[in-house]
Amino acid sequence: MKPLSDLLQTHDFTARHLGPSEAEQADMLAELGVSSLDELTETTLPEAIQFRGELKAGEGVTEAQALADLKRVAQKNKVFRSYIGMGYHGTHTPPVILRNMLENPGWYTAYTPYQAEISQGRLEMLLNFQQVVMDLTGMPISNASLLDEGTAAAEAMTLAKRQAKSKGNVFFMADDVHPQTLDVVKTRAEYFGFEVVTGDPTAELPEGVFGVLVQYPGTYGDLRDLSPMAEKVHAVGGALIVAADLLACALVTPPGEQGADIVVGSAQRLGVPMGFGGPHAAFLACQEAYQRSMPGRVIGVSKDVRGKTALRMAMQTREQHIRREKATSNICTAQALLANMAAAYAVYHGADGLRTIAGRVHRLTGILARALQNAGLTPSVTFFDTLTFEGDAAAIRQRAEAKGINFRYEGNQVSVSLDETVTPADLADVAEAITGQTVDVLALDTQAVDGIPEGLKRTSEYLTHPVFQTHRSEHGMLRYLKMLENRDYSLVHGMIPLGSCTMKLNSTTEMIPVTWPEFGALHPFAPADQTEGYAELLAELEAWLADITGYDAISMQPNSGAQGEYAGLLVIRKYFESRGEHHRNVCLIPASAHGTNPASAAMMGMQVVVVKTDANGNIDFDDLTAQAEKHSENLAALMITYPSTHGVYEENVRDVCDLIHQHGGQVYLDGANMNAQVGVAKPGLIGSDVSHLNLHKTFAIPHGGGGPGMGPIGVKAHLAPFLPNHVVRDVSGSQTGAVSAAPYGSASILPISYLYIKLLGAHGLRKATQVALLNANYIASKLAGAYPILYKGKSNRVAHECIIDIRPLKQACGVTEEDIAKRLMDYGFHAPTMSFPVPGTLMIEPTESEPKAELDRFIDAMLQIRREIQEVQDGLLKAEESPLKHAPHTQDDLMADEWNRAYSRETAAYPSKHQKGWKYWPAVNRVDNVYGDRNFVCSCPPVEDYIGA
Numbered sequence: 001m002k003p004l005s006d007l008l009q010t011h012d013f014t015a016r017h018l019g020p021s022e023a024e025q026a027d028m029l030a031e032l033g034v035s036s037l038d039e040l041t042e043t044t045l046p047e048a049i050q051f052r053g054e055l056k057a058g059e060g061v062t063e064a065q066a067l068a069d070l071k072r073v074a075q076k077n078k079v080f081r082s083y084i085g086m087g088y089h090g091t092h093t094p095p096v097i098l099r100n101m102l103e104n105p106g107w108y109t110a111y112t113p114y115q116a117e118i119s120q121g122r123l124e125m126l127l128n129f130q131q132v133v134m135d136l137t138g139m140p141i142s143n144a145s146l147l148d149e150g151t152a153a154a155e156a157m158t159l160a161k162r163q164a165k166s167k168g169n170v171f172f173m174a175d176d177v178h179p180q181t182l183d184v185v186k187t188r189a190e191y192f193g194f195e196v197v198t199g200d201p202t203a204e205l206p207e208g209v210f211g212v213l214v215q216y217p218g219t220y221g222d223l224r225d226l227s228p229m230a231e232k233v234h235a236v237g238g239a240l241i242v243a244a245d246l247l248a249c250a251l252v253t254p255p256g257e258q259g260a261d262i263v264v265g266s267a268q269r270l271g272v273p274m275g276f277g278g279p280h281a282a283f284l285a286c287q288e289a290y291q292r293s294m295p296g297r298v299i300g301v302s303k304d305v306r307g308k309t310a311l312r313m314a315m316q317t318r319e320q321h322i323r324r325e326k327a328t329s330n331i332c333t334a335q336a337l338l339a340n341m342a343a344a345y346a347v348y349h350g351a352d353g354l355r356t357i358a359g360r361v362h363r364l365t366g367i368l369a370r371a372l373q374n375a376g377l378t379p380s381v382t383f384f385d386t387l388t389f390e391g392d393a394a395a396i397r398q399r400a401e402a403k404g405i406n407f408r409y410e411g412n413q414v415s416v417s418l419d420e421t422v423t424p425a426d427l428a429d430v431a432e433a434i435t436g437q438t439v440d441v442l443a444l445d446t447q448a449v450d451g452i453p454e455g456l457k458r459t460s461e462y463l464t465h466p467v468f469q470t471h472r473s474e475h476g477m478l479r480y481l482k483m484l485e486n487r488d489y490s491l492v493h494g495m496i497p498l499g500s501c502t503m504k505l506n507s508t509t510e511m512i513p514v515t516w517p518e519f520g521a522l523h524p525f526a527p528a529d530q531t532e533g534y535a536e537l538l539a540e541l542e543a544w545l546a547d548i549t550g551y552d553a554i555s556m557q558p559n560s561g562a563q564g565e566y567a568g569l570l571v572i573r574k575y576f577e578s579r580g581e582h583h584r585n586v587c588l589i590p591a592s593a594h595g596t597n598p599a600s601a602a603m604m605g606m607q608v609v610v611v612k613t614d615a616n617g618n619i620d621f622d623d624l625t626a627q628a629e630k631h632s633e634n635l636a637a638l639m640i641t642y643p644s645t646h647g648v649y650e651e652n653v654r655d656v657c658d659l660i661h662q663h664g665g666q667v668y669l670d671g672a673n674m675n676a677q678v679g680v681a682k683p684g685l686i687g688s689d690v691s692h693l694n695l696h697k698t699f700a701i702p703h704g705g706g707g708p709g710m711g712p713i714g715v716k717a718h719l720a721p722f723l724p725n726h727v728v729r730d731v732s733g734s735q736t737g738a739v740s741a742a743p744y745g746s747a748s749i750l751p752i753s754y755l756y757i758k759l760l761g762a763h764g765l766r767k768a769t770q771v772a773l774l775n776a777n778y779i780a781s782k783l784a785g786a787y788p789i790l791y792k793g794k795s796n797r798v799a800h801e802c803i804i805d806i807r808p809l810k811q812a813c814g815v816t817e818e819d820i821a822k823r824l825m826d827y828g829f830h831a832p833t834m835s836f837p838v839p840g841t842l843m844i845e846p847t848e849s850e851p852k853a854e855l856d857r858f859i860d861a862m863l864q865i866r867r868e869i870q871e872v873q874d875g876l877l878k879a880e881e882s883p884l885k886h887a888p889h890t891q892d893d894l895m896a897d898e899w900n901r902a903y904s905r906e907t908a909a910y911p912s913k914h915q916k917g918w919k920y921w922p923a924v925n926r927v928d929n930v931y932g933d934r935n936f937v938c939s940c941p942p943v944e945d946y947i948g949a
C-alpha cells in the first residue's frame with residue numbers, strides 16, 4: 001500500500017500545468033541527446049548565469065487547498081458600498097456577460113488579433129466598443145482601448161502637442177480633474193519637457209498653451225458648458241481634451257458637440273468590476289484630423305479576397321514598433337477583454353437601457369440633493385451623479401462606515417457618487433449617514449433636483465446601429481456572444497505558438513478568484529483597513545517576485561510591459577537626478593529590441609542609440625563597447641532582453657552588464673522572456689538593475705485578446721527609493737509621480753499570478769521553465785531539417801523559442817512567412833510571431849503547457865507545408881496557384897459551385913488527417929490590408945455587409 005504522502009496529490013497541479021507527461025519528456029530529451037531536464041538546462045544556459053539554489057515559493061499545493069487559503073486572504077478585504085467616485089463606480093456586470101465573456105476562456109485566452117482571419121469575433125466586439133465610445137462622446141473616431149483614464153489623458157496630451165498649431169509648451173489642466181489623472185499627466189509631461197499648469201478653466205488661459213484638459217463632469221461632480229473653453233483654446237491654436245464619463249454622456253450634451261478635439265475616459269462603469277483599480281478599458285476618441293497620430297490600436301473595416309466584409313487592426317504603421325525612437329506612445333498590450341465587456345454591456349442594454357440606467361442614477365442623485373438641502377446642507381448645483389458639500393465630515397464618516405459605506409472626504413468636504421447598483425434602500429442609508437436623520441426616499445421623488453442645466457441636456461441620438469437593438473433577450477445575447485467567440489481562435493482550440501508572447505495555460509483555478517467580490521468589488525481608494533486582504537496578497541506576491549528575479553523591491557503599478565519599461569526608465573532617471581547626474585540621458589538599445597523599448601526611452605526624453613547585433617544575433621560587443629565609451633559621460637542605460645529577442649541565452653551577458661556599469665550606466669533587462677529564467681537564472685544575479693515582468697506572459701495572466709496585462713517592475717536596492725508613488729495612496733514613500741491611475745495597477749488580476757506561483761511552488765516553477773526549454777528545443781530539432789533555425793546558442797540550443805528563416809524560401813519561390821502563417825490556419829493552428837524581430841521569419845514559442853501530441857501535430861503541419869512549398873520550388877505548381885497563396889480556406893470557398901483551383905477541395909481545407917476529426921474554420925478569407933487603410937472606417941458597418949448581401 002502507498003503511504004499517505006504519495007496519495008495527497010500535492011504536486012498534481014505541476015503535472016497538469018505541464019503539457020508533456022514524464023514519459024513523453026523522457027522521449028523528447030532523448031531526441032535532444034540529453035538524459036534529464038537538469039542536463040538540458042546545464043548544457044543550454046551559460047555557466048555564469050545559472051541559479052542552482054531553491055526559490056522561496058514553497059512546495060506547491062493542491063488546487064483545492066490554494067483556493068481555500070486564498071479565500072481566507074480575500075475575506076480580510078471588506079466589501080463596502082463605495083460611493084467615492086473619482087472615475088471608479090459600482091456596476092452590475094450582466095451575468096450573461098460575466099459567465100460567457102469574463103469567465104470564459106474562449107474570450108480571455110485569445111491573443112491580440114494580429115491574425116485577422118481567425119479573430120473576427122473579438123474584432124467585431126472591439127468595433128462595437130469604438131462605436132459606443134464614438135456615439136456617447138459625439139466624436140468621429142475612437143481607438144480600441146488604452147490602459148486607464150490617467151494614461152489616456154497623458155496620451156491625449158502628447159497627441160495634442162503633435163497636432164496643435166500652437167507652438168506653446170504649456171499644458172493646462174482644470175483644477176477639478178481627478179487627482180490621479182493629474183499625477184500621471186505630470187509624470188509624463190516632465191520628460192517631454194511640457195509645463196503643466198492647473199487652474200480654473202473658465203478664467204483666462206496662461207500664455208503658450210497647446211492643450212487644455214477638463215473633466216466632464218468635474219471630479220466634484222459639476223457640469224460645465226465646454227463650448228466657451230473650446231473657443232478659447234482654439235483661438236490660441238491649442239486642442240481641447242475632455243475626460244468624460246460615458247454614462248453621463250447618455251444624458252448630457254457630449255463633448256464632441258461642444259468643440260472637443262480629443263475625448264478620453266474609462267469604460268469601467270459599463271459593466272466592468274472596479275477590481276481595486278483595474279483592469280478596465282480606457283478610451284481615446286478624436287477628430288478625424290488626428291487619426292493618423294492616434295495612439296493605440298484601432299479596428300478598421302476592410303474586405304477579404306472574396307470581397308466579404310472583414311475586420312482588422314487598421315493603420316498598424318502607426319504602432320510603436322514602427323515609430324520606435326520617434327514614438328510619443330509606447331502602448332502595446334491594452335485592455336481588449338474589458339473593452340469587449342463594456343461593448344457587450346452597451347449591446348445588451350442598448351440606448352434605451354443606458355438612458356434608463358443613467359436616468360435612474362441621476363434621479364437618485366437629485367433626490368439625495370433634495371434630502372441634503374432639506375437638512376440644511378448645500379450640495380452641488382449642477383451634477384450628473386456626484387454631489388459635493390461641506391459638513392461635519394468626521395460624524396458623517398463615522399455613520400457611513402458603520403453602515404458599510406464609503407464617501408470621499410477632503411477636510412470637511414464630502415463627495416458622494418452614486419451608481420447603477422444604488423437602490424432606493426441604499427439611498428436611504430446614504431441620506432441617513434449624511435444627515436443623521438431617517439429620509440423617506442420615495443416621498444422625495446417628486447421633489448428631486450435636476451442637476452443637468454437646460455443647455456447641457458443631450459438631444460442627439462446614440463447607439464442607433466442595429467447591433468445595439470438586436471440582442472436584448474438573454475438568449476439573443478448569449479447566442480451573439482457565442483457566435484463571436486466561435487469565430488475566434490483561442491487556446492481552447494489549440495496552441496498559439498507566438499514567440500515573445502508566452503501563451504501558456506491560464507488554469508481555471510487561477511482564474512476563479514478574479515470574480516470573487518472580495519477582489520472585484522473594491523474601490524481603488526478604499527481605506528487601508530478595508531483592503532488588508534489585498535495588502536497580504538501584494539506583500540506575498542512581491543516577495544515571491546523579488547526572489548524569483550533577484551531584485552530587492554517591486555512596484556505593482558504598471559499595467560503592461562511597456563508601462564513597466566517606462567516606469568523602470570523613470571526610476572533610473574530619478575536615481576541619476578538624486579546624484580546630480582541630470583545629464584545622463586543616453587539609452588543604448590540593440591537593433592533587435594522590441595519596439596516598445598526605444599519608444600519608452602523616447603518618452604523618457606532619452607537619446608536612443610542603437611547597438612548592432614552580430615551574425616549570430618547576439619549584441620555586437622565591439623559596437624557596444626564603442627558606443628558605451630563614446631557616450632560614457634551621458635550614459636543612462638542599456639536596455640536588453642534576456643534571453644534575447646532572438647531566442648538565445650547570450651553567453652556574455654554578465655560582461656555586457658559589467659561594461660555598462662563601468663561607464664556609470666544602469667542595465668534595464670526586459671523581462672518579457674522571463675519564462676526562460678524562472679528558477680534557473682535571475683536577472684538581478686545576472687547583473688541587471690531593473691526589469692519589468694509581463695505577468696500576462698510568464699505568470700499566467702491570460703492575454704484577453706489584447707489585454708489586460710500587468711507589468712510590475714523589480715529593482716535593485718539603490719533604485720528602490722525612486723519607485724512610482726501615487727497621489728491618493730502612498731505606495732512607495734518616494735517623491736516619484738504615478739505611472740498608472742490606480743496605486744497597484746490592475747490589482748484584481750494579481751490573484752492569477754499569485755496562485756500560479758503558489759500552486760507550482762519552487763520545484764514546479766523551475767520545472768515549468770525547463771519544460772518550456774524542452775518543448776522549444778524539441779520543435780527546433782524536428783523542424784531544423786526543413787527550415788533553417790536562424791539563431792542558436794550554447795550546445796546548438798535555443799532558449800524557450802526559436803526563429804525559423806523563411807527568406808530563402810521566399811527568394812527561391814515567392815512563398816512568404818505570411819503565406820505559411822495563413823496556411824497554418826487551414827491546419828487548425830494560430831501562426832507563430834511573424835517578422836519579429838527579423839523580417840521574413842517566424843518565431844515559435846510553444847511554452848511548457850503544450851502536450852507532446854500538440855507539438856507533434858504542429859510539427860507535422862509545418863513539415864507538410866514545407867512539402868507544399870517544395871512542390872512550388874520544383875515547378876509542379878506556380879506559387880499563385882498553390883494552396884499557400886489562397887490560404888486560409890473558408891467554408892465559402894468549399895461551398896462555391898465552381899472549383900477551378902490546381903488542388904482539391906480536400907487539400908484546401910482538410911490538408912491533414914487531424915481536420916477529419918475536428919475542423920476550425922476561419923471566418924473570412926485573407927484580409928486585404930491595403931484596402932482597409934486606404935478606405936479607413938472604424939465604425940460598425942451595416943449589418944447586411946456582414947452577411948454579404
Ligand SMILES: Cc1ncc(COP(=O)(O)O)c(C=O)c1O
Pocket residue numbers: 331332333500501560561562563594596597641645670672673694709711
Ligand atoms: C520583448 C518584449 N518587450 C516588451 C513587450 C511589451 O509588453 P506589453 O505588450 O505588455 O506592453 C513585449 C510584448 O509583446 C515584448 O515581447
